[in-house]
Every structure is written in C-alpha cells, then in structure tokens.
Amino acid sequence: MAVGAEVPALDATVPTTPVAGYWTSVWRRLRRDPVAIAAALVLIAIVLMAIFAPYVAPADPYRSSMLRRLRPMGTPGFPLGSDELGRDMLTRLIYGARLSLFMGVTPVVLAFGIGSAIGIFAGYLGGRINTLVMRTIDVFYAFPSVLLAVALSGALGAGLGNAMLSLTIVFIPPIARVAEAVTTQMRSRDFVEAARASGAGALTIIRVHILGNVLGPIFVYATSLISVSMILASGLSFLGLGTRPPDPEWGLMLNTLRTAIYVQPWVAALPGLMIFITSISFNMLSDGLRSAMDVKQ
C-alpha cells in the first residue's frame, strides 16, 4: 500500500472533547482567580446596596436635625454617626452609592462607545485619516484629566448632567488611543488581509473580524477607568461642580464634612473610604479580567 497515494491523510491529533470557546475559557480562568472573585463580590454587594437603598437604609437621607450634628459612630440611631446636618451617615452612604456609581460608570460607558468607534475606524482606515483623527485626539489627551474635567465642567456649569458630559469627553481620548492601537495591530494580521482579498468591504470586515478581537482589550482598559471616573466625579462634586447639596454623593459628602475632620475624624473619612473600596474593587476586577483574557492558547 503506497503511503499517501489515497485521500490526503488525516492528522490524528484533534482533541476528542471540544475545547471551549474563548469567552467560556476566560470565564473559567476568572472563576479561579481569588482576588478577582473577592472584588466582584464586593462590587455586587455595593451595587445591590445601591439598588435596594430604600429597603436597606435605616433612615431618610434628607432628614436633618441640628440637635444631632456630628455624632460619633455607635450612637444609638446613628450606627455610623451623623454628618454636619444631623443626617444619618449610614443612610447617606448607602444612598450615596447610587449617585457615585452612576457618575463613575456612565461616562466610561459612553466614552467606551464613542471612543471605540473613533479609534477603530481610525485604526482600520489608516493613513492620513488616522493621522488627522489621532493627532486631534492627542490634543485633548495632552491635558491632565483633572484639569480638563474641571475646565469643561466649569465652562458647562454645575450639575449632574454637565459633569457626566465633561467626564465623557475626558475619557474619549484614552479609549480612542487604545482602540486605535489594538485595531492597527489587528489590521496587519493575515486574516484581515485574507478578508480584504475575498472582496469584503471595510464595514463588513470591521464587524466580522475586527470587533470580536478588539473589543475585549478595549473593554478591559475601560473598566480600569471606572475607578478614575468615580474619583474624578467625586472631585468635581467636592469642588461644587457636580452634584449639588443636599443630594447624597460620596465626593460631595467629603466636601461638606471637610470642616468636621477636627471634630469627628472617623465619620468625616467614611465617604472617602467608600470611594476607596469601590475604586480598588473595580481595579482588581479589571486586572483579573485582563489576565484572564491575556492567556495565549
């Protein structure tokens, strides 16, 4: 029997059990990462707390009482103390999660959508369009984010909506840069060339071949920006450019409790602690996601 004379021979080395798709294997790796799991649990707790605030919080966040100002932690009726207007800290912190999370996540989500679109198109089209778009983006990127946020907010005026808008604008350039870099890398891969060679148009190629490979890394980068966004939003509120009193928001609470730091330091620091815990959890989850996605098969 002549070797190889018949139908091309099969290779024997295909695994018999189907290996999972990419996202399934990412999920599995993530599940085994203790730090990421812990961070995720913390975040889930905070989110649930924010959603079910009316049911979880013991008191009314707006009810003030000048008699009960700045009580320390453990006072009956005020488990975590009271703020400078006599409102229950625990309740304010719980309700504060709503606004703080919202201000942290919304700008990043919007910037993710807009920035990715800009970056992917610039990256795919290349050449002069790429240069034009990316150098324009670089102009914005050159400003320190805090400065830019404050400047935009100041120009637009105080208020939640304007703060969201200015933060979104702040985050579009870094996301666009990452999107462009990853897309440019993908663009030169042979399979994209092969897709072009089969006559597909740019939109089809981006949709079928580029997006699936590129959104992952951009998403991971974006999640790492959530903590920055929260801090920036708190900073804006602190400066009076974001949420306005009496709305509970951690950054704003830090501002109004500023003078109380000599009177009740622990109570005054609590909003900052919440910001810290939430940001760190987002960061760790983002890191864990990145490692899980990074493994080359």
Next chain:
Amino acid sequence: MPVVTEERGGPAQPLLSIRGLTKTFSISGGMFGSGAAQLRAVDRIDFDVLKGETLGVVGESGCGKSTTARVLMQLIAKDDGEILFDGERVGSSALKLKEYRRQVQMVFQDSYSSLNPRLTIEASIAFGPQVHGVPRAQAVARARSLLARVGLEPGRFAERYPHELSGGQRQRVNIARALALEPRLIILDEAVSALDKSVEAQVLNLLLDLKEEFGLTYVFISHDLGVVRFVSDRVMVMYLGQVVEIGEADTLFERPLHPYTAALLSSMPSLDPDRRTEEAPLAGDPPSPIHPPPGCRFHTRCSFAEPICAEREPALYDGGPLQRAACLMLPPGSGHSRAPASMEPAHG
C-alpha cells in the same frame, strides 16, 4: 465539485498579464509619509501566467516576490504598470475589483495568523462566499464540503477554533478558505514553508490534487528550490525587484541562462555526502534594495561582470525556445564579450 470557469479569452490567452508593474515604498517617512529614501520593491516587471499552469517564483530576501504577490492581490496598490486578468484590465468596468477578488485568492505562509482566532473554522471558510451574496446556509454547506475535500472531517473540525488545530491542519483550512470562492487563480506565498517536512509533503500532494480537480492555476512562491521544481511548470527568478529569468521548469533548472539563477541553484545543498559543495557560488549577502547597483543589478556579485554591465540594464531576452533571461551575455551585440556576434551586417 466541478467549477464553471468563465472563460473570456480562450485557452491561449494568459490568465494574468503583467506589464511594467512597479511598487515603490518610501522609508524613514516624515509625519505624512513623505520619505527620504525610496525602495523600489518591484521595478517594472513583465510576465504572464498561463491558464492551468503552476508558475513558480523564487528569489531571496529583497527580491520583491512577496510584494508582487500582494500587488497582484490588490492588497497594496501598484504605483505603475498594468494587470490584465484574462484580457480585462483589473478595476475597469469589465472587471470590477470585487469580481477580480473572487477569482484570485491567496494562501499565506503563517497558518495561524491567517485565521481569525474568534471564528470557528466553518465560519472562516463561509465568510468569503457570504460576502459575495451566497446565502448563509449554502455557504456553510460549501464550507463543510470543502473541509472534507481537504481531508478534514467536517463533523470533527467544523466547529473548532484555529488554536485547536496543528499547523498542517490550519493550512488545509486556509486552502479550503481560498477555494470557497471558486477562484481561477490561487497565489501560494510560501504556503508550505512553515510546516514540518512530513506534513509539507501531504499538503503539496493535496495542492496538486486540487489543481487537477478544480482546473486551477497556481502562482507558487517559495524559497525551497526542490519543491518549486517539483510543482512548477514554469519558474520565474527574481532579484532585487526585477525578473532575471523565466522559463520552463526543468530547462531552467538544468540549463540556467542567468548567472544568478545558476548560483542560486548550485546553492542548494547536495544530498550526497561524498560530493559536498566545496565553494559557495556567491559571496556576501544580497544587497539592499534601497540603493540597487546601477545597470544590471546583479553585476556586483557576478563572476562574468564586465564594465558594460554597470552601464546598461539588460532586458529579458529569449535565450531558448522556452526561456528568457535578462543578461547582457545573451543578446547579440550587447557589448559584453561573451555575447554572440551581432547578426547585422557591418555598416559602411
């Protein structure tokens, strides 16, 4: 699966006709790509690819064979010259680019990066036909039948991802993907070079079988001269962006006309331990394509070089019935001492 070929020009018409093809790259570019130095990767080359043949393309680094392949595929735009596919100019109203792309496909060297890691094998193969309007169900069916044809059982392989396959299997997938559009011409750019030797032989056999079955034409680019001789009907030798010799495969290998071809062929390791190569046929490395030598580009390394070679650029000349080479030793009266005497009667 027989293929209906849309014959336009008839069997005598070359499938591809290349005239004066040029591609220049600017390097060390400024902010908008205006470069200081120019790299003539492909410099006014002419050649034909005949219907049903396998044209082997050989040459070393910097010769421009990969660039030529990409220009033929229109993956990079040519700077000058003409590409005629079955008599029609590519990009003209008679032959739009998208239609051209259906008829000419390419298989790349790196089997892994040629496949989208996020798509299943089946989806990758079915993508091309869907782009050209084939409904999804039909495209998938075609993908599965092609998988079977290249030796990968559809039941086991269709739903897999590229990273689960070996190099040889992936390359078969790439071949199936190229066939999915029912092309007439397939350009194989070092398609088997990255494979293990035992797998390489299998894939070469597959390529030959498919060529017969589907009536394909191949352009086979490779640095492995033995393989090129085996698969090719005609061979084209490139050096520094130009075609230095083109001719029937066996003739070229047995009686090369161009000194570079001769040197390249004798660089092949002998498989005989008793008759080892004693002297390297060429010294030094191929020169940089950024500053090619004047006149005949090979004259700096040629043992037959004479002063005339630095002054005149030789054109392809018929040195035999099926062979053409660009060397001043061939045309009569070229000025080279080895050229045959001029046939024209002396003046005066």
Next chain:
Amino acid sequence: MVDAVMAPSSVSRAAEAAPASTEPLVRVRGLKVTFSTGRQRVRAVDGVDLTLARGEVMALIGESGSGKSVTLRALMRLNPERRTKVEGEITVAGEDVLALGRRRLSQFRGGEVAMIFQEPLLALDPVYRLGDQITEAIRRHENIGRSEARARALALFERVRIPSPERRLDAYPHEMSGGMRQRAMIALALACRPRLLLADEPTTALDATVQIQILLLLRELQRDLGLSVIFVTHDIGAAVEVADRIAVMYAGRIVEEASARDLIRTPRHPYSIGLLKSRAHGALAKGNRLVAIPGAPPDLAALPPGCAFAPRCQLAIDACRAAPPPAIEVGPLHTARCIRTAEAAALAAA
C-alpha cells in the same frame, strides 16, 4: 598567526589531553528531560544516548516535538531550571555537566561549549557594538587586557570572513545583514575558544546563497580548529553538507543514528525512510505525487505506549505498539530503534 590566536584550548592543553584523544568529547547516556507547565508534565526527551568524538560534526534532525533543541540546550543546561527536570548522564570534555556548580557552569558556558542560534538578532545585544560584545565575553573568561582582547576579536572576524572586519567591530547588530550577523554570532561563540560548538538551526532563517556560505564556514572552522559541532536542523540537505554523523530524532528519542553516507544510502528506520522519500526533488516526473508520511508529529503529552512512530508507520505490527523498540545495530556504527528494519530496508529500496 590567526590560527595561533584562534586555536581552541584543546591544542594548547595538548599535554594534559594526552589520553583523551580517543575519548569522546561528548557522552550522553539516558538523557530524559521533563517540563512541568502547571498541571501538565511533558517528557520532551525520553532516553537519548549520544557520543561525539573530538573534531566530529553530528547533526540532529527532527521535526517539531522531536526534542532536538531541548537535547542541545541540555548540554549547556540552558533549559529553564525551575520547570525542567533533567535525568541521566551528560559528560562534556570529561566534566559532568549536571553536577557543575554555578561558577564552574559559568566558565563552562563559552569556555568549553558555546552555542549559536537561529536568529542572531535575538542572541546579540542590540545596544552594544559587536566588538564590545566579543571583548567582554573574552575578558569575562580570561584575564587579558582590552587591546589584546580586541586584537583577538579582529582575528575572529577575519576568521569568519567578515569583510572590512576593522570597521564591522564597531557596528551594531541591526546595521549588518543577516548572513553577516550569523557570522558575527559564530565569532562571538568562538571567542573563548570552546571545544564544542552547538548550533540550533543556524541557517534556517537565511537565504539559500547565504546558507551555503555559513555551512561551508562551519565545515572550514571544524577542519582548521578541530572544533566539534552538534548541529540541529530540520533540513536534511543542510545536515548532509556539514555532518559526519546524523541522528534522527522523533518524539524525544533518537530513532536512527549513522554516518551521513549510511543514513542517506541505507536508511533503516521507517521514519527516516519516509523523510527521505518525501523530499521533493527534480527527478520525480511531473504529475506524480510525493510519497508522504501520513498523520502528524505526535502530542508529547499523550504518547502511545509502544513505538511513538507506530501510528504513522505502514510497517507497524502489534509488537511495535506494545513496547518501545530497542536500538538495533544494523551496520557498523549504525543503529535504528525499530524491530522491522529488514522490512524497512525493502521499503527503502522500493
């Protein structure tokens, strides 16, 4: 003058080397290398025996997963220490490589054994000039002054036939062409006059015309300096050009070992025969197909119990699949790990 500078320490140590002239330079017995990556343990080399005489060139041929590069690296203990388990006996120039301490190992590498790699750009430091890299290597091993080291570097460049050597000593790796870089890497390897040169696919990435130059250079160096070479490649042609002996590896074992002539003329293992027969060469008439070996190189994590080649071998019988075949001597200095070498011989002649 050049040769006196270049001659390996073995020549200057001729006095103490008196009885060693017949003793092999390299002796490997029962080498097993196992990699542990996370949960998986892969045996990359499974019982390799090698002997290399002084001044001899041996080629290790194999495909991916054959273990040829791992074997080579084991000779200098270059495999990553934490994940690798090396068993067996490796003796080079009378020294037990696996028992060397840190300092002695450091002197050993470069001083007794040196290695050249497939891609010079990865092996040479991109931010240092070549001359500096060579003089640094020399001065790390020997206590000589800078100008003397530089003179040796120049002699080395001349020896490996780099044109305008004086000027090239001050060049950076990226400024040189591929072939030149490979020569520079050979010069660096020879800087401290090792007795054994290990070459890991040194010509695979080179053009054909440059490849033959480097192969000839290696032969010349071996001849003039009495250098011993172990040369890993997947290209049989390159191996035949350079090697005196050839060992064919498959799935971590040497399946056939013979002189170059014997291996090409009378191969006895079905795998070697398959490799030789599947070569595309011009003598095959057009329209024929190549005689290909079916299947693909095995997954080292899931090797079959018997002969690793049995799944792809047309001569395989049950005895082959039951136990790994022993090394059979099929001729003078010619061994093959196969129990059906007689049938294989008939196959080769067909």
